[in-house]
Amino acid sequence: MKMMSGAAMVVEALKDVGVTHVFGYPGGAVLDIYDALFAQDHVKHVLVRHEQAAAHMADGYARSTGKTGTVLVTSGPGATNTLTGIATAYMDSIPMVVLSGQVPSMHIGEDAFQETDMVGCSRPVVKHSFLVKRTEDIPMAIAKAYYIANSGRPGPVVVDLPKDLVNVLEEHPYVFPDDVSMRSYNPTEKGHSRQIKKAVAAIVKAQRPVMYVGGGAINADAAEQVTQLAELLNAPVTCTLMGLGAFSGVHEQSLGMLGMHGTLEANKAMHNSDCIIALGARFDDRVTNNVDKFCPHANIIHVDIDPASISKTVNAHIPVVGSVNKVCEQFLAELDKHDLSDQTNKLADWWEQIQQWRARQCLKYQDASDVIKPQKVVEAVYKHTNGEAFVSSDVGQHQMFAALYYPFAKPRQWINSGGLGTMGFGLPAAMGVQFAHPEATSVVITGDGSIQMNIQELSTCLQYNLPIKIISLNNRALGMVRQWQDMIYKGRHSHSYMDSMPDFVALAEAYGHVGIKVDQLSDLDDAMAECFALKDRLVFMDIAVDQNEHVYPMQIKWGAMDDMRLSKTERT
């Protein structure tokens, strides 16, 4: 039996669960753990500049790999700074473990220096949390944390470690558990056979089916099964913001994204469908619009690993609890018993109708020669990366432009804060992606507002030589806020613009990177080429885009899914 200090146990347990990277920032309560990190080279520590960014990096790492991201921070402010990052991961069901230092056990509750009740603070935004009480419990707590974080519906788990437990001077036996099973936690992976039969019976009867695919399909690594199912059924497929890439955006059966800024064809198909096959999607308000008018003709099959997601907002007619990959395999096996030879014929009318909606070309925008349209920039990024980059985004107009104009062919390629909508997410997330995929192209599509929320991480990028490509759509305003103000508040731009924008090129250079400013459309293509040719440098592209551009299509509030504005002057 190995004897070691609590601090060494933390590092040893991380190694034993297979952690490669820890994103963190040291401080008083975790100095012992940092000392243990110093003594080894199995677990690579990444020193961030702000703890929020550490959580987003771990998040980007997790989203791009499917592995659990790890964060290590000190007590008090170190811990509370991660909360936005934890909440971001929670809303999007991303596996993450946050190890937070805590004041020594005997001082808990005394309002000691840098004390906060981290388990309490984080409670509403974690899947689970542990306050470790004995040094010997450290390996089990860490093993369970990783198991919980990355099984069932994934999510963040906090492990709070009082300083006296990790004292480097006291040694205890280290036993890594063989088994972490819990009587109170047994996620259901396979769908109930009766529900599978019911669902398949509805699917084969459907004349106007739509597959509605969400982030759960990506979490379950179900892209292959989803594609098989779609092709077998010849069904149209739409992905949520979180599901983009779970079904290829360039597949001929793809209708693109649905929801508030979804395509006309996706929202129309949903509204007119007689059978919606929801796979790992949660009928979020940004998808459904007014639930009372939601898809009135559809038989709704809802597949989700989390029973609480089913019938939460929209009633499911056929609920199936299980992971998307397992349930799709069960669907495929059950469909084998049915004759689907007539499927193409049967859906011919449906596809003809969809082609008519597609012909409206809802993503066409008014091009201009004197200003750079933000859509054009995203298209240029697509072209210069062959559609193969990892694209992280921040939150706002640029996020929607990226989602709509960069069709993702593969899962885990698109990294964005969908549920919480966290500005400042993009850059650190792209860094996490780059750590996990050193050879890949990691792009951030951001805006002048969002990028300033975690811009300090440019310093971390220099320290670790991360050749990230930052594409900043600079419209000198908080674009999405401004858009709503234009549409709803009669153009009163209350605090949605910034009077003193920094010189982003000089800023990037000050951090030791390359900055490129583009304000002429004619320069865009060459500048992009230059940016992506600089393989080993971080490039900050400050691109002046049209300030007055709006994101369309856009659902009309309180309407049905397909009540949409298609431009500033047209609506459905």
Place this chain on the structure above:
Amino acid sequence: MKRIISVLMENAPGALSRIVGVFSQRGYNVDSLCVAPTDDPSLSRLTIITHGDDKVIEQITKQVNKLIDVLKVVDLTEGSHVERELMLIKVATRTELARAEVKRNVDIFRARIVDVHASNYTIEITGTSDKLDAFATTLAQNTDIIESSRTGVCGLARGEKALRP
């Protein structure tokens, strides 16, 4: 409609706060809450009285069930069940008339006087919440209520049904 939700959970630190947290963060109502370890001390059983439509109750049971520390959740009101609440109530008994009237009510309601003081009686009563309400109302008509404390409802399903791990 009033519902009795019974929860079997790990008797672990923080488990109760997670359950209470689900109610507050998702805007569910708690009318009463009663919790204690079970015959197996590693488990706690918690009974929550709540109200809401079917959709809300379904969400409550699902969201509570989702908590890692929770083993089982059951809505006792779905079937026949036994429910009890205990109340301790202290009433003024300064006059002979008050003492007699209180004693008579205690007998009628099958309550028990558990403490006697020169100027007051402390009474214990168990039953459904309705019975406790009725008792308190009756006492208030005859004398002054000094203070009272109620445990909240606990309940078990009738027959062979049981909430076990």
